[in-house]
Amino acid sequence: MDNKFQKIRNDFPILKQKVNDEPLAYLDNAATSQKPQAVIDEIVRYYQNDNANTHRSVHTLGERATEEYEEARGKVQKFINAPESREIIFTKGTTDSLNLLAATYGETNINAGDEIVVSYMEHHSNLIPWQQLALRKHATLKYIELTADGQLDMDDASRKITDKTKIVAIAHVSNVLGVTNDIKKLAAITHQHNAVIIVDGAQAVPHQPVDVQALDVDFYAFSGHKMLGPMGIGVLYGKSKLLNAMPPYQYGGEMINFVEKYQSTWTDIPWKFEAGTQNVIGAIGLGKAIDYLTEIGMQNIADYEHELVSYALPKMLGIPGITVYGPHDSTVHNGVISFNLTNLHPHDLATALDMDGVAVRAGHHCAQPLMKYLGVVATARASFYFYNNRADVDQLLQAIQETKEFFKV
Amino acid sequence: MSLSGLNSLYREMILDHSEHPHHKHKLENSTNKVTLKNPTCGDVINLEINVSDEKITDIGFTGEGCTISQSSASMMTDAVLSKTITESLEMAQIFSDMVMGQKRSAEDLEKLGDAAILSSVMQFPARIKCATLCWWALRKSLGEEVDD
Numbered sequence: 001m002d003n004k005f006q007k008i009r010n011d012f013p014i015l016k017q018k019v020n021d022e023p024l025a026y027l028d029n030a031a032t033s034q035k036p037q038a039v040i041d042e043i044v045r046y047y048q049n050d051n052a053n054t055h056r057s058v059h060t061l062g063e064r065a066t067e068e069y070e071e072a073r074g075k076v077q078k079f080i081n082a083p084e085s086r087e088i089i090f091t092k093g094t095t096d097s098l099n100l101l102a103a104t105y106g107e108t109n110i111n112a113g114d115e116i117v118v119s120y121m122e123h124h125s126n127l128i129p130w131q132q133l134a135l136r137k138h139a140t141l142k143y144i145e146l147t148a149d150g151q152l153d154m155d156d157a158s159r160k161i162t163d164k165t166k167i168v169a170i171a172h173v174s175n176v177l178g179v180t181n182d183i184k185k186l187a188a189i190t191h192q193h194n195a196v197i198i199v200d201g202a203q204a205v206p207h208q209p210v211d212v213q214a215l216d217v218d219f220y221a222f223s224g225h226k227m228l229g230p231m232g233i234g235v236l237y238g239k240s241k242l243l244n245a246m247p248p249y250q251y252g253g254e255m256i257n258f259v260e261k262y263q264s265t266w267t268d269i270p271w272k273f274e275a276g277t278q279n280v281i282g283a284i285g286l287g288k289a290i291d292y293l294t295e296i297g298m299q300n301i302a303d304y305e306h307e308l309v310s311y312a313l314p315k316m317l318g319i320p321g322i323t324v325y326g327p328h329d330s331t332v333h334n335g336v337i338s339f340n341l342t343n344l345h346p347h348d349l350a351t352a353l354d355m356d357g358v359a360v361r362a363g364h365h366c367a368q369p370l371m372k373y374l375g376v377v378a379t380a381r382a383s384f385y386f387y388n389n390r391a392d393v394d395q396l397l398q399a400i401q402e403t404k405e406f407f408k409v
Numbered sequence: 410m411s412l413s414g415l416n417s418l419y420r421e422m423i424l425d426h427s428e429h430p431h432h433k434h435k436l437e438n439s440t441n442k443v444t445l446k447n448p449t450c451g452d453v454i455n456l457e458i459n460v461s462d463e464k465i466t467d468i469g470f471t472g473e474g475c476t477i478s479q480s481s482a483s484m485m486t487d488a489v490l491s492k493t494i495t496e497s498l499e500m501a502q503i504f505s506d507m508v509m510g511q512k513r514s515a516e517d518l519e520k521l522g523d524a525a526i527l528s529s530v531m532q533f534p535a536r537i538k539c540a541t542l543c544w545w546a547l548r549k550s551l552g553e554e555v556d557d
């Protein structure tokens with residue numbers, strides 16, 4: 001297994017470089033993933049051979065582009081086991097998917113006095129659309145608390161989700177705490193109260209098998225660029241019954257049926273939500289990324305990353321003066337490890353690690369309410385993908401040690 | 410191993426200022442007061458100054474941030490204390506030009522005192538904001554229009 005994953009690393013040309021004279025240890029995968037040669041080649045191939053606008057052109061290239069674009073939709077459908085391909089809407093990314101929902105489903109279903117339930121671990125993209133919707137509609141925004149070790153407090157979830165709740169918006173995997181939330185259980189609680197559950201899967205889909213039917217979620221959003229695809233492409237899955245009842249998000253080309261002077265009718269899902277020229281190469285590139293991931297196998301990826309976390313987490317916890325946020329038990333911790341060193345600001349830490357070739361994120365990770373909840377201004381964060389290996393972890397540990405010596409902390 | 414490269418940014422003087430910042434306290438009855446945040450990293454500076462006869466007669470800052478932002482604020486307070494408003498704003502401009510890599514005369518840089526050592530931050534583009542936050546706070550507290 002390890003051997004196979006060592007070979008995989010060669011598929012990623014960007015990883016072969018040196019940064020500040022050190023081998024690059026790219027540990028900022030929660031921010032974005034690197035791209036395998038197969039995806040890079042696919043983008044070149046499409047632009048060299050098939051580029052045309054989709055769904056409009058009768059000519060051969062137009063046919064090819066349309067076919068490849070819709071084929072990509074089918075790949076996404078299979079990848080997350082959606083019942084129908086028309087339930088897959090291409091967007092710009094997770095943020096766009098969630099804003100779409102707030103502006104359409106939210107706008108038509110939320111009224112004064114209704115409740116929207118989120119958690120303290122939400123990324124701003126799954127928080128601010130709901131916060132602003134609540135403000136517009138005079139609805140109440142409620143936060144599910146966390147347990148002491150940084151997991152979602154399921155007892156509190158049962159208390160916060162009530163008959164007044166119309167929407168539960170929740171992350172599948174936290175981009176800071178590295179925990180996976182029990183979406184299936186949350187969906188069951190949500191449905192008992194006749195509300196819908198909207199899941200931010202940006203940190204889940206790249207790293208583990210996701211089956212939207214098994215989870216029984218109503219909506220599920222994720223981004224292409226965190227799973228080897230290009231930037232600027234994302235996905236919104238929604239149950240067709242719900243999508244059909246929603247008004248369009250944007251108006252313009254290719255989302256209409258008939259346009260008259262004073263009225264128009266909308267075309268069917270998914271195209272109703274895809275106004276204007278789409279990011280066709282983004283979708284096709286994502287399709288290629290899905291082919292690549294499927295060949296390795298999502299369960300294999302999850303297992304491999306888990307092994308890497310089980311190697312890294314205890315070693316990190318053993319560093320004097322380190323604070324690791326989220327659970328300290330490797331069995332419930334994904335490949336996102338947020339940490340701080342006593343008496344050293346995470347930005348100083350990140351600059352120092354970069355000098356040793358180690359790329360980590362430092363900051364609030366677009367989760368300011370969570371930072372406040374944890375009582376910190378910012379943290380450093382190392383996040384893994386399946387092309388990382390123990391050597392990357394060792395390089396991180398060594399760089400942390402050297403940083404401590406340099407700053408005498 | 411290339412942490413030695415860090416020496417160019419984290420010079421001894423910068424580490425000293427960060428560990429023992431000058432004028433890091435609140436002022437009583439300050440005439441000008443401003444809070445600025447760096448939203449990308451969460452750094453906050455509360456800057457208080459006393460101005461009388463167009464001169465900065467007292468200055469203090471509180472807040473939190475990285476080594477660079479703390480030492481920069483410390484060195485800035487040393488530099489502008491008992492300077493006129495005009496002189497202080499000129500220094501803010503010199504500092505800004507310096508870290509952005511625009512050439513200023515040696516004579517200009519001398520006006521900054523210790524703070525001139527932060528020219529090294531130029532090589533770390535991601536950290537320039539850390540160094541300039543306090544100077545933007547100074548500009549704002551002296552009535553200049555500043556984008557938060």
